[in-house]
Amino acid sequence: MTAREIASSVRAGDRSAVQILDEHLARIDAREGEIHAFNHVMADEARRSAEAVDATIAAGGDPGPLAGVVVAVKDNLCTRGVPTTCSSHILGQWRPPYDATVIQRLADAGATIVGKTNLDEFAMGSSTENSAFGATRNPVDTTRVPGGSSGGSAAAVAAGFASVSFGSDTGGSIRQPAALCGVVGVKPTFGRVSRYGLIAFASSLDQIGPFATDVADAALCIEVVAGHDRRDSTSIPEAFPPLGVELGRGVDGLRIGVVTELLGDGVEPEVAARTREAADSLAAAGATVEEVSVPATVFGLSAYYLIAPAEASSNLARFDGVRFGLREERSSMPETYDATRTAGFGAEVKRRIMLGTYALSAGYFDAYYGKAQKVRTTIIRDFESAYESYDALISPSSPCVAFRLGDKTADPMAMYRNDVSTVPSSLAGHPAMSVPFGSGADGLPVGIQVMAPALGEPMMFRVAAAIEEAAT
Amino acid sequence: MPETTPTAPPTPITTDDVAKVAALARLSLTDDELEAFTGQLRSILEHARDVEALDLDDVPPTHHPYPLRNVFRADEVTPGVDRDEVLGEAPATEAGMFRVPPVLGEAP
Numbered sequence: 191m192t193a194r195e196i197a198s199s200v201r202a203g204d205r206s207a208v209q210i211l212d213e214h215l216a217r218i219d220a221r222e223g224e225i226h227a228f229n230h231v232m233a234d235e236a237r238r239s240a241e242a243v244d245a246t247i248a249a250g251g252d253p254g255p256l257a258g259v260v261v262a263v264k265d266n267l268c269t270r271g272v273p274t275t276c277s278s279h280i281l282g283q284w285r286p287p288y289d290a291t292v293i294q295r296l297a298d299a300g301a302t303i304v305g306k307t308n309l310d311e312f313a314m315g316s317s318t319e320n321s322a323f324g325a326t327r328n329p330v331d332t333t334r335v336p337g338g339s340s341g342g343s344a345a346a347v348a349a350g351f352a353s354v355s356f357g358s359d360t361g362g363s364i365r366q367p368a369a370l371c372g373v374v375g376v377k378p379t380f381g382r383v384s385r386y387g388l389i390a391f392a393s394s395l396d397q398i399g400p401f402a403t404d405v406a407d408a409a410l411c412i413e414v415v416a417g418h419d420r421r422d423s424t425s426i427p428e429a430f431p432p433l434g435v436e437l438g439r440g441v442d443g444l445r446i447g448v449v450t451e452l453l454g455d456g457v458e459p460e461v462a463a464r465t466r467e468a469a470d471s472l473a474a475a476g477a478t479v480e481e482v483s484v485p486a487t488v489f490g491l492s493a494y495y496l497i498a499p500a501e502a503s504s505n506l507a508r509f510d511g512v513r514f515g516l517r518e519e520r521s522s523m524p525e526t527y528d529a530t531r532t533a534g535f536g537a538e539v540k541r542r543i544m545l546g547t548y549a550l551s552a553g554y555f556d557a558y559y560g561k562a563q564k565v566r567t568t569i570i571r572d573f574e575s576a577y578e579s580y581d582a583l584i585s586p587s588s589p590c591v592a593f594r595l596g597d598k599t600a601d602p603m604a605m606y607r608n609d610v611s612t613v614p615s616s617l618a619g620h621p622a623m624s625v626p627f628g629s630g631a632d633g634l635p636v637g638i639q640v641m642a643p644a645l646g647e648p649m650m651f652r653v654a655a656a657i658e659e660a661a662t
Numbered sequence: 663m664p665e666t667t668p669t670a671p672p673t674p675i676t677t678d679d680v681a682k683v684a685a686l687a688r689l690s691l692t693d694d695e696l697e698a699f700t701g702q703l704r705s706i707l708e709h710a711r712d713v714e715a716l717d718l719d720d721v722p723p724t725h726h727p728y729p730l731r732n733v734f735r736a737d738e739v740t741p742g743v744d745r746d747e748v749l750g751e752a753p754a755t756e757a758g759m760f761r762v763p764p765v766l767g768e769a770p
Contacts, residue, residue: 284751285751286751287743287744287747287748287751288743380727380728381727381728394725394726394727420733420735423730423733424726424728424730426728486716488712489712489713489716491709492709492710492711492712492713493713495706495709495710496710503687510688511753512752512753512760512762513748513752513760514751514752514753515753516753517753517754519753519754519763520763521763521764522763522764522765523762523763523764523765524688524765525763526762526763527688528688528689528690529690531687531688531689532689532690535689540684540687540689540691540699541699541702541703543687543689544680544683544684544687544689544699544703545703545706545707547683547686547687548675548679548680548683548703548707551683551686553672554672557672558672558707558710560723561713561718562710562713563723563724563725564716564718564721564722564723564724565713565716565718566723566724567721567722567723567724568716568718568721570724570727602702602705602706603702603705603706603709606706617724617727618727619727619728644727644728
């Protein structure tokens with residue numbers, strides 16, 4: 191059942207929110223031990239909110255567009271009074287004193303928030319193996335990773351633990367796990383969704399977005415949470431456009447580019463083949479589809495893996511054992527800082543903090559961080575030039591299907607290469623989403639990435655809906 | 663740390679460099695960690711040098727995907743987070759404040 195069907199049945203009084211919740215909790219009971227999608231299942235809080243929805247219905251009210259829909263949220267989104275860990279020991283079992291704006295808007299729309307999902311520590315990773323609480327497994331094949339960093343949110347939807355879920359995407363952390371788990375995942379335009387209450391990783395890149403089993407559910411989710419928020423100074427003032435009308439419009443007459451550089455070396459042959467088939471299906475539906483070069487995208491990884499760690503090294507300075515989370519107390523404050531951060535952060539987080547500190551340090555700033563920021567400009571210019579001739583661009587969401595646990599943990603650079611298709615749109619601040627399209631090696635899901643210019647969500651969803659229709 | 667100019671490619675990162683950034687970032691590393699991180703950071707930085715193929719001299723840097731503007735609003739009192747709720751999650755508190763070990767020298 192889609193989230194749309196659940197919400198309409200609950201709003202019509204045909205089914206109760208508590209009934210819907212119980213069905214999801216039963217699936218969690220049956221399979222969570224094997225998947226580990228959650229850091230924390232909020233069974234009691236979820237029941238209270240489902241009961242409140244049912245009470246509203248009984249009183250003749252309307253709980254909202256997500257009435258009774260069971261939603262899972264990444265454990266880097268603050269939930270008042272409920273542990274929020276970023277899958278890091280350094281936050282301990284910290285319970286935030288406020289809700290993220292996204293959490294508030296979901297609750298206001300009648301959603302039932304069922305739990306906090308696992309992630310790579312502080313959203314740094316592409317497999318969810320960097321969690322301090324153990325890896326999440328891919329529900330499609332439990333010997334494989336779900337992707338990351340929002341692997342728990344992707345797995346929760348793929349396993350039926352939640353109808354929809356939310357993650358954060360800094361360099362592909364929604365789109366890549368969506369692809370690997372065979373679900374839809376959306377990174378909106380930077381600034382579309384308020385980040386108030388999202389624990390920051392890289393502030394010029396972080397964006398919140400939904401996972402869903404189909405494109406229309408993803409559209410519904412984003413409509414609920416998007417829009418201006420005075421508590422996020424980077425929030426875009428423009429109202430978010432309705433997406434429903436876009437989904438049935440088809441692609442007749444559109445111009446769609448297939449990005450040459452993102453189909454190059456390192457892309458698995460079957461992933462490349464599915465991408466070309468998706469392109470062919472768009473052409474068959476009336477679009478003009480051509481290969482297009484966006485040259486600077488090949489430098490995306492290099493720019494991203496300097497800019498994101500640099501911003502992270504600054505953002506993660508706040509974890510110092512003074513105000514929240516872990517404290518490893520020593521006889522002086524400086525020793526306490528060292529002991530707390532050394533004990534609290536995992537290896538990948540330390541690696542990125544040091545990389546970022548180095549890239550920002552005197553003598554190296556121009557050679558690394560300064561240069562990366564110029565590459566970022568070049569990527570934006572190349573995209574803008576492509577969007578003069580094309581309405582949307584497509585590529586694989588990930589160069590490979592889900593890989594085995596442990597396959598890439600020994601070599602950070604090998605793990606970083608998973609992000610090659612997703613980082614360019616992140617650096618540009620553009621919207622991009624992943625739509626399932628057939629399968630690759632070993633029958634594992636393949637995702638097609640649809641990219642659009644800033645504020646281009648209507649066009650992006652229109653193309654995504656056409657790809658989804660061709661896939662089914 | 664040695665000074666470099668934007669035009670000269672920087673020398674590969676050394677264990678001394680990593681020890682310095684670890685100290686700046688308030689992280690303690692064992693000798694084995696220092697070796698391992700140095701090799702990993704070196705390979706990441708080596709990969710990042712592919713951008714030397716680009717002519718970036720006249721390209722302005724992008725700090726942020728959209729121009730940020732200062733946002734003004736009326737200076738009205740609105741509810742903030744509850745102090746006791748915040749302090750309730752702190753490792754140590756005293757008299758409505760965060761309590762920490764001595765920052766300079768011995769405690770009185």
